[in-house]
Amino acid sequence: MKRLVLAAAAGTAALVVATSARAQEDRQEVLSSHHKMYESAQHFAIELRFSPFTPAVDSNPSLHGATPFASTLHDSSRLMFQMEFDWQALRIPHFGTLGPGIGVGYTKMSGDAQFVVPHGPNQITNSGESTSLEIFPLYAVAVLRADVVWRELRVPLVPYAKLGLGYSIWRASNTVGTSDYAGQVGVGGSLGTEFGVGLAFNLNTFDEYSAKNFDESVGVNNTYAFAEYTRADLDGLGVQANPMRVGGQSWTFGMTVEF
């Protein structure tokens, strides 16, 4: 519950501060625009995110050490794809930007359902029926990007951090459709915290002339490649009782454009 309050507070603070600081930022933009005529206004960022991901399903204490995920779907990582949209609502002079961001994603892991008893003359255990778990992560975070080293020192590195709430919708299914066992349908949602810290490398440095043209033509200020440590602890935050732990920790890689 404490983490819920902290995460919510972080997101709320980002919104409130961003809103109250909006007027001030506009004034700064006017001033800065006189100084850097070649740079368009920068308010938003979009990230395309890819990560090898394994949900921490088997970490649920209610399983008492059982590993239904590993035994059925195996522990190998699957690709998760995500998109994130950030509003860089506040520019903190000589530091960076702060603002809220939202993200959505998708990943799916599949395996063969096991026969209850070994099957056929060859006594095989893997059936021809697939079983899978789909996860649709949703999250809202406060994003702090320290782009001062790039903007003022021209070092093309931007460290950043994210903190907020995550809610992942998931669906367990088999060849026929959504799984169902003992009256429990295999669809649910898990609430928790979302945290990330990463380092973005500004690609503009490779070709500043093209980057400038890109800005003038479509308004993209910066393009980054990033690596991020991401952690989602979807344990219910005290609101849900033992939801499926479809969060986890992973290294996320991708591209960011600021515009």
Place this chain on the structure above:
Amino acid sequence: MLRRSALFLAFTATALLVPSAAGAQTISQSGQAYPNRIVNGTNEGYSTRPQNLNPLGISYQDCISDMTLQFSVTLSGFTGSDTLEVWASLNSDCTANTDRGIGATAAVCWGLRAGNIVNPVINTPQTYTFNVRVQDLVGWQQAPPAPGEAANPPAQGPSACSAQPTFAAVPMNINFLAIDGDGNSDGTPYQYQINTDMVGPPPPSGVGETVGETIFNVTWTANSDSDTAGYDIFIDPIPGQEGSETGVSLEAGQKLICPAESGTSSSDATTDVEASTDALDDVVDSSLDTGAFEASTAPLPYDGGCYTVNTGGVPPTSVNGYNCNDSILASGVTLDGGAEGGTTVVTTSDEGGTSDEAGTVEEGSGGISTIPSQYIYKQNLGFTIADKSVGSYTIQGLIDGVTYTVVVASVDGTGNIGPPSPEVCDYPAPVQDFWQNYEQDGGGAPGFCALETIGSGGTSLAGVGCVLGLAAIARRRRRRVR
């Protein structure tokens, strides 16, 4: 000047008179552009198949049902010495005498026995009806009749439906000719072109199977030939009619299931092995209202409602695991007329032992499946996998423990079902998927709507949406019997 005028008038008169004297006969279609189709005396209209199955062409079924094509044509300009004749060919328009076998050692056209009209005296256009038997049309395509009988060849029978040499479609011409008193074609003939295809494509190769709980997956290597348009799946026993097996005999690891109405309950074979599990028994027994029969290894003369299930012991074996010997699907052999080498004459029979089809078979090539159509999966729904690139299908809604045998046949664009693939057989059995493992290990409730507990307790819009969403999912969910 006068002389030149006289020459001009003479030339003009000649130009006008000569054509009318040499070719005034004209034959044209009357009414609809396509012939009506007569089957067993019933006019089926000009189309008997869906638009995606070459409804205006000729299929094996059209031929074997002795369909007649009824043409309506209008004759005009005929004189008392002319005759209207109907000829068929693969490529020719049959206007040349040699094509009709006159003055030649071989004919490329053959008469269609459509009721030639001899010496029609027509002052005004007049409409006639001509009936062309499909078997007479397609039966001579490989070997036209001898010149002496080309104009009036003997009638063809069902064997004509096996005359097509390969599974590629064969376009044919039906020519309506005006023949003058000297036996020459005259005037303007009418030609109707029709696409015939009486051989289904070859079966897919590499047919395999896997099973799960109440499902049977069939896989195959998709055909690459241009004739294949899709696939039909045959299955025995027919899903939903598992209890119609007759003369079932129990083997080790099998169990006989009969409806409770029979006043009996299920029982294992005397040779049933101990490996039979309670789990499977529970599934089988709880999914059906069953009765008991005393065990026996001899064929049991039950004629309805009974069927065997595999209980996890030692089912029928073969080198690759299963011994598929379904008599119905195995007898579903193919007809492939004109196949050279490697052909055999086969006869198929229905379940009652009645012979119903015969023909030559060329294994590995095109042909026609003669498996009774009720064994096509979802036959009542007209089910066909209408994509030749597909290489798998999952049959759902089966009964765990019942051994099903499946074959796959390719279907062409005319609706011909080709010869069946080798059989695959297996029995669906209970499985444990991830969700079941998770729940059995103590995973707990999904918690999809737990956020509602944050609110004041009233019915929120989110709550309504959540309930509706779960209801929709519940409708789709798989019903597992545990």
